[in-house]
Amino acid sequence: MSNQVVVRDLCASDESAWRDLWAGYNRFYKASVPPEVTVRTWERxxxxxxxxxxxxxxxxxxxxxxxxSVLHDGTWVIGKICYLEDLFVDSERRGNGVGRALIGDLVTLGRERGWARLYWHTARDNPARGLYDKFIGADDFVRYQMSL
Ligand SMILES: CC(C)(COP(=O)(O)OP(=O)(O)OC[C@H]1O[C@@H](n2cnc3c(N)ncnc32)[C@H](O)[C@@H]1OP(=O)(O)O)[C@@H](O)C(=O)NCCC(=O)NCCS
Structure with a gap:
């Protein structure tokens, strides 16, 4: 890529671009997030x-x-814990270090702001693990999840 990727906070004028990427992320997961949830997610x-x-x-x-991401408290540490919930790069821009920059940005932010931990989940067979393993190896915990 010719120019430098900049990672920054979301702002209101990003709505259309964010919505396009969010739709791509939903397609990737074959998910159909109801429109009212997307509206609420955007607001939050x-x-x-x-x-x-x-x-x-x-x-x-x-x-x-x-x-x-979601910042939350924990019982084992004093600092905040950051859960990276969704990560997505435009399919035409992949393989150029953008995903790496987005994770690296959270690592940098977290160190600056005193977060205790950053974590994320992925499917066992997600090829993105090729990227994740460059940051840290996966642990051996498994996830239990109930819809309520
Ligand atoms: C995962 C994702 C965000 C990575 O973004 P990206 O900008 O392509 O990642 P990068 O270019 O920073 O990748 C860095 C390294 O990881 C590797 N890598 C990244 N994604 C990979 C993939 N899907 N398959 C294989 N290797 C991958 C790259 O080869 C690269 O290694 P290199 O620098 O040694 O060549 C992007 O592929 C994506 O949006 N995927 C669909 C959604 C998704 O899976 N999100 C994560 C859900 S948990």
Whole structure:
């Protein structure tokens, strides 16, 4: 890529680009998030009073990827714990270090802000593990999840 990728906070004027990427992320997971949930997610990502936040990757003035995360407390540490919930890069821009920059950005932010831990889940067979393993190896925990 010719120019430098910039990772920054989401802002209101990113709505159209974020929605396009969010739709791509939903397609990737064959998910159909109801429109009212997307509206609420967008509002909460922009609201500094909620635990959700989004960082976007911008190249040449275009938003081409995002990380959506949740900051929460924990019982084993004093500092905040960051759960990286969603990570996505425009399919036409992959393989150029944007995903790496988005995770690296959370590592840097977390160190600056005193977070205790950053974690994320993925499917066992997600090829993105080729990227994740460059940061840290997976542990041997398994996930139990109930819809309520
Ligand atoms: C995962 C994702 C965000 C990675 O973004 P990206 O910008 O392509 O990643 P990078 O270019 O920073 O990759 C860095 C390294 O990881 C490797 N890598 C990244 N994604 C990979 C993939 N899907 N398959 C194989 N290797 C991959 C690259 O080869 C690269 O290694 P290199 O620098 O030694 O060549 C992107 O592929 C994506 O949006 N995938 C669909 C959604 C998804 O899977 N999200 C994660 C859900 S948990």
């Amino acid at each position: 990502l922009l609201d500094p009073a909620t635990a959700l936040f989004c960082r976007v990757a911008e190249l040449d003035g275009r938003v081409i990827g995002f990380s959506n």
